[in-house]
Amino acid sequence: MENQTVKVTLGKRSYDILIGPGLVVSAGKEIANRFPERRVVVVTDENVAALHLGMLTQSLHDSGIDVVPVVVKAGEKSKCFETLENVVDQILDNRLERGDFVIAFGGGVVGDLAGFAAGIVRRGMNFIQIPTSLLAQVDSSVGGKTGIDTRQGKNLVGVFYQPKLVIADTEILDTLPEREFRAGYAEVAKYGLINQPDFFSWLEKNWRQIFLGGHERIEAIAQSCRSKAEVVAHDEHESGERALLNLGHTFGHALETVTNYDSARLVHGEGVAIGMVLAHQFSNYLGLCPADVATRVETHLSTVGLPVALQDVPGGVPDAETLMKIISQDKKVEHGSLTFILTRGLGQSFIAKNVPPEKVLAFLKQKLGEK
Structure with a gap:
């Protein structure tokens, strides 16, 4: 199996995404060669720490790198001010300098949290992503979005802050619970649905091999990263086409908010899966x-084992009016007008501004069987 390297092209801030099996074991050597004589703080969560922290710490130590581990609770609820303060305090208490590194070693929650800390401590420390979930490897670890959640909604406080390196170990994904792997797969499928219908068709044929591992998994991750890297290079701060990467996220984030980020009920990728189906159905509703x-989108995501309808959320969802109030807090709202990522067909997504709220509300009522 050939390892792959994808470059995110941002001038002097360009960086590599290394993709392949066994890369955590060689991470220390890779980091020491690229960034000699630096200390690191490794931010991870309890689940990843129990399985993999020893392997990464050993790799770093073997390459002469001093390591400070910071372990947070697993789950979306760690993306909060309280946990951010704890991470920042530990970085400062251990006297890491501006030129030292914060390593995010975990899924999307850890990446967003650690990246935000790196972006604000000493007005910006160096940052490396070592994502351990499929979702993080293909989406959240690439492109520099960091942040935390608030009671008003998801990811409403944060900064754009690019890493210096991303190391995506495809073998480490074998230890993921299948539900988490499926949730990450939703973000892989998203790239096909945005503007690559051939990739979506390839996924329909090869998804089982991606789940099993091997070269199809490496290729799916690399193609996803190439897609995201290309968009980020053109629109780093989401002022234009990068918003396409939010296909399914407006509906999905609303569902995460109403379930209070309870991962027992819904994780991010599951919300995105339902959101992408709703985005296609809403596009059909609008003609x-x-x-x-x-x-076709609903069938494939359902076949993979993902939830695809509002009724699939455990414990149910509130009424359409309540969902609309949350949607109106979305980051993509401009001057009170709603922006959605809609589609004209398979792989034909586009940014739709000034979407009438009454149309969204009527659609949600229809999906929920309300009058």
Whole structure:
């Protein structure tokens, strides 16, 4: 199996994404060669620490790198001011300098949290992502979005802050619970649905091999990273086309908010899966997208084992009016107008501004069987 390297091109701030099996074991050597004589703080969560922290710490120590581990509770609820303060305090208490490194070793929650800490401590420390979930490897570890959640919604406080390096060990994904792997797969499928219909068709044929591992997994991750790297290079701060990467996220984030970020009920990728199906169905409702395309998307995500409907959220969801109030807090709202990522067909997504709230509300009522 050939390892792959994808470059995120941002001028002097360009960086590599290394993709392949066994890369955590060689991470210390890779980091020491690229960034000699630096100390690191490794931010991780309890689950990843129990399984993999010893392996990473040993790799770093073997390459002469001094390591300070910081372990937070697992789950979305760690993306909060209290945990951020704890991480920042430990970085400062251990006297890490501006030129030292914060390493995010975990899934999307750890990456967002550690990246935000790196971006604000000493007005910006060096930052490395070593994502341990499929979702983080193909999406959240690439592109520099960091942040935490608040009671008003998800990811409303944060900064754009690019890493110096991303190390995506495809073998480490074998220890993920299948539910977490499936949730990450939703973000892989997203890239096909944005603007690569051929990739989506390839996923329909090869998804089982991606789940099993091997070269299909490496290729799926590399293609996802290439897609995201290209968008980020053109629109780093999401002022234009990068918003396409939020396909399914407006609906999905609302569902995460109403479930109070309870991972027992819904994790991010599951919300995105439901959101992408709703985005295609809403596009059909508006007369933009053929019904058979929306059905094809729903069928594939359902076949993989992902939730695809509002009714699939354990414990149910509130009424359409409540969902609309949360959607109106979305980061993509401009001057009170709603922005959605909609589609005209398979792989034909576009940014739709000034979407009438009454149309969204009527659609949600229809999906929930309300009058």
